[in-house]
Every structure is written in structure tokens, then in C-alpha cells.
């Protein structure tokens with residue numbers, strides 16, 4: 001859906017983005033993360049044709065250039081502050097951009113903003129404005145939606161609502177590129193992660209790839225944990241303990257299962273330990289800093 005290839009962005013002769021490449025396939029929710037000033041907003045603006053760049057940006061195989069914004073007709077976006085007319089009501093703001101009244105009503109009902117739809121936007125709270133901004137980005141069934149910190153200012157219920165809407169649109173094939181500093185929140189929706197540091201893509205992985213990494217661990221519970229430990233030691237399969245569980249790496253999990261099976265131990269639980277993106281990202285950024293000292 002979105003393809004970013006070898007993109008460089010210079011602002012005031014300073015290189016802000018260097019050779020960035022990544023893809024956002026249809027139906028994917030890609031989390032764009034990185035430290036303050038890494039270039040997340042810049043790359044989003046660049047995709048939207050708002051910044052000069054070199055390299056190639058394609059949306060549905062159509063090239064985005066400084067002068068050709070044709071490809072952007074299928075794109076919805078919320079970058080920095082929502083572009084809202086304060087003296088118009090929420091509904092009037094939406095009507096300005098909507099091409100289909102039924103679609104507008106659907107979006108309003110999905111993001112749950114009926115109760116203040118007819119109030120002037122200047123009286124909206126931060127969270128209400130943010131919801132309106134997200135609703136604007138979702139109008140007209142976009143094929144790609146770009147959201148910069150979408151959960152900013154949203155209360156718990158609104159966060160859950162927006163999360164559901166993102167998942168629903170993604171299931172229907174809409175691609176999402178979402179930046180956020182709240183990794184735990186992103187983790188609930190994203191299917192892939194692009195880590196940007198000092199203008200460069202330093203990691204680009206699907207969540208699935210991440211959970212299949214050799215360092216990924218599984219927590220295992222059998223009907224006889226002490227016998228399970230003895231067997232693992234005997235077979236020289238590495239493990240550690242966490243509460244009632246044995247932790248075994250992805251690389252060893254198959255051999256461990258075979259050992260348990262041949263000794264009639266029953267598996268009561270076998271589950272991947274929840275992917276810890278936070279640790280991985282902090283480690284990666286620390287490695288990067290060491291490399292550049």
C-alpha cells in the first residue's frame with residue numbers, strides 16, 4: 001500500500017531523514033516509534049507531500065511528488081493539531097471533507113461523538129478535538145491513514161473506542177501508520193514496528209517476526225515441574241524459572257516438548273512470554289548510541 005524507499009529529507013540544509021525505507025501493506029498497522037526529534041513527524045509530513053524529499057514514496061504504486069498529490073486522495077491523516085475550523089460545529093467540519101453522508105454518519109457513530117456533534121468546535125475539550133481529528137482522518141474510506149500520536153488527550157473509554165475503530169478499519173484493508181510514545185498502547189493494535197533514530201530506520205519488524213526471534217521465551221507449565229527441570233538439565237536444555245513457570249527459549253522449545261512427551265509429562269500451559277518491545281527498543285537505542293560515541 002505505502003512504500004517508502006531511500007527517502008532523504010533536508011530542512012535548512014540539515015539532514016533530518018537519511019535513506020529511510022519501509023513498507024505499510026494493506027491491512028497492516030505499523031507503529032512508528034523513536035526518541036524525541038527522531039524524525040517521526042517529518043517522515044509523516046513527507047509522505048503527505050508537505051516536505052521536499054529525494055527518494056521514492058508510492059501509495060498504491062502511485063508516486064507522491066512535490067507537485068503530484070493525486071495518490072493522496074486515498075489517504076486520511078491527523079498530524080500534530082487537527083485542522084479544525086473553530087467556529088463551525090463538529091458536523092460542519094466533517095461535512096466540509098465528506099464525500100458520502102452515510103460514511104460520515106458511520107464514522108461519527110464509530111468514534112462516538114454524537115453527543116457534541118452540533119456544538120462549535122471552539123468549545124471542544126482536547127480529547128473531543130482529537131476525536132474529531134481522527135474522525136476527519138477516517139472519512140471517505142481511506143486506503144491509508146496516518147496518525148501522529150492519536151491517543152493524545154483521550155480518556156480511557158475513548159482510547160478503547162479508537163483502538164477498536166483502528167482494528168476494524170485495518171481488518172477491512174485500510175493500512176495505518178501510527179506514531180506514539182505510548183508503546184504499551186501501540187502494542188495493542190500494531191502488526192509491525194518501525195523504529196526511527198536520528199532520522200534513520202534502525203528496526204523494521206512485524207510483531208510476528210519479533211515473537212519468533214531466538215531470544216523470545218516461552219513459559220511452560222507441566223504436571224510435574226521438578227521432573228521437568230531434571231529432564232531439561234539432563235538433556236542440557238537451558239531454562240530459567242519465573243514463579244511456577246519454566247522459561248525456555250524459542251530455539252529450544254521444540255526439543256523441550258519432545259523430552260516432556262517421551263517421559264509422559266503433560267503440558268498444562270505453553271505460551272510465548274509477552275513481547276517486550278520496550279526492552280528491545282531501549283537496548284537497540286543504547287547500542288546505537290555506543291556506536292556513535
Ligand SMILES: Nc1ncnc2c1ncn2[C@@H]1O[C@H](COP(=O)(O)OP(=O)(O)OP(=O)(O)O)[C@@H](O)[C@H]1O
Nearest residue numbers: 011012016034035036037038039040041042043181
Ligand atoms: N521546520 C523545521 N525547521 C527546522 N528543523 C526542523 C523542522 N521540522 C523538524 N525539524 C527538526 O527535525 C528533527 C525531527 O523532528 P520531528 O518533529 O520529525 O521529530 P519527532 O520524531 O516527531 O519528535 P517528537 O517525538 O518529539 O514529536 C528535529 O531535530 C527537529 O528539530
